[in-house]
Amino acid sequence: FLAKDENEELREWDRVADLIVQSLSGLKGVKAEVRKDQGAAPAIVSRAYINLDGSHSKTIDQVIEELKNGEPSISVNRIAMVPFVHESKTEFRVDPMTLVPGEEEIVARRLRETLS
Numbered sequence: 001f002l003a004k005d006e007n008e009e010l011r012e013w014d015r016v017a018d019l020i021v022q023s024l025s026g027l028k029g030v031k032a033e034v035r036k037d038q039g040a041a042p043a044i045v046s047r048a049y050i051n052l053d054g055s056h057s058k059t060i061d062q063v064i065e066e067l068k069n070g071e072p073s074i075s076v077n078r079i080a081m082v083p084f085v086h087e088s089k090t091e092f093r094v095d096p097m098t099l100v101p102g103e104e105e106i107v108a109r110r111l112r113e114t115l116s
Contacts, residue, residue: 013045016096016104020048023108029056030115040077040095048094049079050111058115060090066114074110 017034024032031051037043052060060078067074077095079088094107 010044010046013096016099017046017048017094019104020094020096020108020111023112024050024115027112027115029053040093045095045097047096049091050076050093050115051091052115053090056115060088060092063114064092067110070110070114072106072110074107 014034021032021034024030029052031053033049034046035049036046040047052058052063058066064076064078067076076092079091079093094111096104099107
């Protein structure tokens, strides 16, 4: 762990978050963006935030359930509007820190399939 290059690791997480966001480009009712420092630790890591607006045919609960029960199973983080009290009904995030190299392509594909 200590031998890892932190800057290289941060660049890789930037790349992964960007790949996931780009994979969702053009989908109706889906807004995806890379953000840092949004209540997730550590704040210096880029994460992919996905927001479903009212025009999307699925609810966030349906999307999370489909991802969880699909093959492979994918777990995403629902955004807490007020920590530990109120969860967002429209937004979740994918944290690249939880993926091993190569999994980002699978996650991006499954997200696009589920949200299309």
